[in-house]
Amino acid sequence: MTNDNDPILIGLGCSTAASTSEIVGLVEACLREANCQAGQIVAFATHSRKRGSEALIDTATRFDVPLFFLDDDALAPGIDSTCEAVVAAAGPLQLGKRKSRYATCAIARCDTEFSVASLAQPVRPSAAIAASRSATSVAGP
Numbered sequence: 001m002t003n004d005n006d007p008i009l010i011g012l013g014c015s016t017a018a019s020t021s022e023i024v025g026l027v028e029a030c031l032r033e034a035n036c037q038a039g040q041i042v043a044f045a046t047h048s049r050k051r052g053s054e055a056l057i058d059t060a061t062r063f064d065v066p067l068f069f070l071d072d073d074a075l076a077p078g079i080d081s082t083c084e085a086v087v088a089a090a091g092p093l094q095l096g097k098r099k100s101r102y103a104t105c106a107i108a109r110c111d112t113e114f115s116v117a118s119l120a121q122p123v124r125p126s127a128a129i130a131a132s133r134s135a136t137s138v139a140g141p
Contacts, residue, residue, distance in 0.1 A: 007042045007110040008034075009090040011083035012056060014046075018056040018102035026100040027059065032093040034107050043084040043089050043116050046074070068119040081106065090114045 010030070014023060031038060046053075048069040060067035068086075076088030082098040085139050087108035095107040 006036075006040060007039045007107045007117075008036055009087045009110055009114075010041055010044050011045065011087035011104075011108070012044055012046045012050075012059070013082040014050065014055060014105040015102045016053070018053075018055050018100075020055045020062070022100050023055055023103045023105075024062055024097065026103050026105045027063070030095055030098050030105045031035040033098070036094070036107065038063055042110060043068055043119065045070055045119060047072075047082050054102055062065060066116070068116075069113070069118045070119065072136060074119070089118070 012023065012027075017030060019051040031057070039127050043065055043066045044056070045068040046056055046073045047109040050056055051069050056067060058063040059093075070086050074089070075082070078086060079085040081104065084093060087093070087106055090108040091111035091114055092109050093106065094109045095105075097106045099103050100103075
């Protein structure tokens, strides 16, 4: 069991149909189930093939934590669940894969020797980029 000071890494997976509100809701439900708080989240991680997911980027922005995209060689071998495989390097699984309609989530407690910097280059869109993306979406292609 974690306490309020234990950092956690959250692994996410989703289909293109997943919305930001669905992913945020799933993360919040998983945090409650694992007796964790949003302030414990050090980062979100997902597979690199999700790099273009605005819903994942917006979720990370809402929680104000970086989002890391991991390539196949950075995933834990022998784990079928992407959301569990991306957090395996952090430490023990605190909460195994949970699913909503279009998204998945897993939580790992970070070992003391784990460094978020070891994951990869994070994506943390600036407010200007988010505003630009929003304006582009409203204006059309």
